[in-house]
Amino acid sequence: MKKEDEKENPAVQYSTNAIEIDCVIFNFQGDILKVLLVKQKDKQGNWGLANDRIKAGETISGTAHNILRKYIGFDNFFLEQLKAFGYPSPSSSQEEISIGYYAMVKRDNDLDNAIFNPDVEWIGINEISGLNDKHKVILDYSLKELRRNICKSAIGFTLLPEKFTLLQVMHLYEEILGIEINKSNFRRKILQMGLVHDANEKEEAVSHRAAKFYTVNLKQHEMLAHRELNFNF
Template sequence: MVKNVADDSALKSEQTAMNAITIDCVIFGFDKGSLEVLLVQHGEGISKGKWGLPGGWIYKKESTDNAAHRLLNELTGLDNIYLEQLKAFGDPDRFPLRRVITIGYYALVKREDYNIKAGFTASDAQWYKINSIPDLIYDHNEILAYSLKHLRNRVRQAPIGFNLLPEKFTLLQLMHLYEEVLGIEMDKSNFRRKILHMKLLVELDEKQQDVSHRAAKLYKFDPAIYKKLTEKGFNFEF
């Protein structure tokens, strides 16, 4: 009896892994003002040598949330990440060998907080700048595009930056974060007016140090307002 099973070593036995549903993780990283995505190079199987989103098969006795955390950790070394489910991607032709539906997860992290180390079936794991994404396996470019759109919607409806910026930051640093994530250019005085109007920031009695240009004021987030806006939402139009 010939079994139509992908030659992925993670799928060792139908007793341990589900054979028609996978997980894929879109991990956005923010580093030195740049938005990046974590990709892995497949070390074996039909996609050997190609790059894709970290992901793989779900064990039969494991929740999809746990599978996402396990796979991300096995393939890239990342741990303790707050992963949020995006949706299931269910085009019948998305996987070349047979029908496989994948469930997407995503996160946005500060790159320097995490060390990356390829493992399991991945021969390499690297951060790629959002503007330099290679051709990815299967429908992974589409999943990434969907995730980026989702992230951009979220950023307009809830605050970001708490875990991405230093504890004390300038308005310009915060604006550059928004510009990079949203992929747009903003007007400094407009941004200043709108962000200060939200009462989200606390102005500190400190300025930047050791800068060659004129030192700018430092701010920090007001944790109570940040929490309230995260829960209640807002609409941030620039």
């Protein structure tokens, strides 16, 4: 609408609804993909995604980073914006806006030593229930994006510890994609891409044949982060 039209129609009003940031925070524990859920401030004590409203002087990305720092306690995470979601306001007839993000954090000492919070819980992706409609839509969308992105880039390694076995990598992809993968084909493809370095260490105190540990080839990972890979399993 042009400024001239606004002057002619002084009744024009603009929405002042606050924008909410909702973060789907993924973690890979014990071969299970988990999501961080937070107890919501309602009478029912329901659980939902980690979220907050943008405060005066804050940016969209700044609010998302603050949410991660609040619940994770450190800055070592992958964070990417999804899109804006519109949903009915519970208190008015206006539509409210939420901007969704998804994040990936690895299971390491920082996460294990995080301050205990009874209002935060990691839940297996297949065990989540009772989310409100808005959070369910954002979670479903983030899963689709995660599945799409791990098949065209090397971001899946963000969920792994510093040292890992190739079997752990395979289980990660199987869990996220919901498929069974041929072990020998997967191993060959990962090694051919040069995504990992042999850490010259093996598992200890295991009842099966000790597997080698690997680390991410950071140089190759950074180079491939900007190329579209083709993980066909």
